[in-house]
Amino acid sequence: KEMTGNQYQVYTPDIENRSLETIRLENDLYKALDQGNEFTLYYQPKFDVRSNTIIGVEALIRWQHPSLGLLPPKDFIPLAEETGLISKLGEWVLEESCRQMKEWYVDGLTNLSVSANLSPQQFKQNDLISIVKRILDETGLPPQNLELELTENLIIHNTEKTLSMIQALKKLGVKISIDDFGTGFSSLGYLKDFPVDTLKIDKTFIDDITINDNNAAITNTIITLARSLQLNVIAEGVETKEQVDFLEHNGCYLIQGFYFSRPVLPDQFVEKYTKISNK
Ligand code: C2E
Ligand code: CA
Ligand code: CA
Ligand code: CA
Numbered sequence: 001k002e003m004t005g006n007q008y009q010v011y012t013p014d015i016e017n018r019s020l021e022t023i024r025l026e027n028d029l030y031k032a033l034d035q036g037n038e039f040t041l042y043y044q045p046k047f048d049v050r051s052n053t054i055i056g057v058e059a060l061i062r063w064q065h066p067s068l069g070l071l072p073p074k075d076f077i078p079l080a081e082e083t084g085l086i087s088k089l090g091e092w093v094l095e096e097s098c099r100q101m102k103e104w105y106v107d108g109l110t111n112l113s114v115s116a117n118l119s120p121q122q123f124k125q126n127d128l129i130s131i132v133k134r135i136l137d138e139t140g141l142p143p144q145n146l147e148l149e150l151t152e153n154l155i156i157h158n159t160e161k162t163l164s165m166i167q168a169l170k171k172l173g174v175k176i177s178i179d180d181f182g183t184g185f186s187s188l189g190y191l192k193d194f195p196v197d198t199l200k201i202d203k204t205f206i207d208d209i210t211i212n213d214n215n216a217a218i219t220n221t222i223i224t225l226a227r228s229l230q231l232n233v234i235a236e237g238v239e240t241k242e243q244v245d246f247l248e249h250n251g252c253y254l255i256q257g258f259y260f261s262r263p264v265l266p267d268q269f270v271e272k273y274t275k276i277s278n279k
Contacts, residue, residue, distance in 0.1 A: 206237045
């Protein structure tokens, strides 16, 4: 059998090859989505090193599983995607992140935006646009305070339908960011056609940016590319002062990573935000 890791198991079509563990987890996922309360969004701040301010937060999901504890997304998002449960889960993420952001907005954080991750699977849903619209209407969050993070892979594959859906999302007024940028080898042509606002440089390039000339070169190319296309550029997974310095020196001023903050719960975020704004 060609299985190099658990990851591959989720693509096995026949149920017999699925581990008992996976089947159990799938069951629990159904239940959790039905009854709610087991999912939590953590928020990781995005910094602008020029102004030393927090410009936004990325919502990152966790599952408080009744017996397995707090599960990171890699333990259940692939399963949710495979089973189609991602539609419902993704809708909850949008609802909760917009509700939370609206609360912060009312509290005066009007310049902040929340970013939600969209799975490529969600683009197979024909009602994605109307769902986003409904959530914006219901929460009353101004659309410009919502950013959707899409992966580069989505854009490379099913181009035409994706393009029209992204255009429809942009029409609603939300911002679009390409996540994990650089990992999918997208061509310049795609970038020209897609109405995106931000490129997010993948962590794999950032990791050894200060010691690996190739990754430094790729990062600089992405920064230059973003600038010439008048797109924003942000680096993810930034952990050290050296990485911050490198990025700042090379013209990438938006930074997200453990160096500034791990993903935190809403209350902890407000505390952080207040501290920074009062400096
Ligand atoms: P991502 O969108 O690339 O999110 C960034 C991931 O890197 C997060 O992991 C974050 O905690 C982690 N990270 C941020 N800064 C650093 C750093 O400085 N060092 C290190 N080592 N890691 C850092 P997390 O929360 O485990 O999420 C993993 C992935 O799961 C995300 O990658 C995203 O693709 C997916 N995901 C998370 N939440 C959602 C969601 O609500 N919906 C969907 N569809 N996917 C989600
Ligand atoms: Ca993301
Ligand atoms: Ca990312
Ligand atoms: Ca990533």
